[in-house]
Amino acid sequence: MPGVSAALGALAQNVATNTQIAHDNSVTALQAKDQAQAAADIAVASANFLGMWTGLTGSAPKGASVKHNGRFWISINAIANVALSEPGVSADWTSIGSSSVVTQRVSTNATMVPGVLYIAVNGLITLTAPAGMLVGDTLMLSNATADRVFVNFGSYTVKGVTPTPPMSIPARRGFSLAFDGTTLA
Structure with missing residues (x-):
């Protein structure tokens, strides 16, 4: 029954492909919804x-x-x-949020501003989360270096856990964390 086995294998591959396409389309739709809401907020x-x-x-x-x-x-x-x-x-x-992201290249220690994507261009620097964050504020970092970058989150928890200060962000990694009033997630 090699023919049946091959047909079942092709069917399984087709199902997997269609599942991935459906997932990708749902992600695209959610992103478009968020962008439309941001545009509507800005228009109002x-x-x-x-x-x-x-x-x-x-x-x-x-x-x-x-x-x-x-x-x-x-x-x-x-x-x-x-x-x-x-x-x-x-x-x-x-x-008011915006679908466009403000970026800031950073090469020295700095205090982060919510809503700005920091692009670390020097390793071994420390970024500090600001005090007084509001619900919906987002902290973003992209470590573009071949070294670690550190983030001091102060009294904020990350995904419900108090990080050991300062938290080390590995080379070529980053994060986007939104404050929900309790934790950054």
Whole structure:
């Protein structure tokens, strides 16, 4: 029955190929959904942009956007007095994500800024996670060196575990970790 065996082998290969194609298509669809949501957030924020938060006074409707501390923020509530509701401090605001990634080549020790992809170009440097991270903030690193790079996560846990400071990131490796309010994962 060599013919049946060969046919079953070809069928199994076809099933495996179709499974991989379906998986790849689902990943592409999820990425497109995220990009569409980011574009929609930016469009809404652009239409209702009030300007720099510093110096604003008076009320702001739900969906208004401002720039503060180098980030764009959108109000998730109607705000009676914008001056009393600081983005990043008040629960009235959420930071606006973007599908485009800001990159920063880094060759010396530095404190990381959420949302920036750091590309380490010198080994044996230490990057430090910032204090006061907000839900949704993402720390990203790509170690482009042939040596280790270190990250000090301070009081933050990584995937629920307290890393031994500083955490060593091997050559040609990296991470993208989002803060969920409890841990970086």
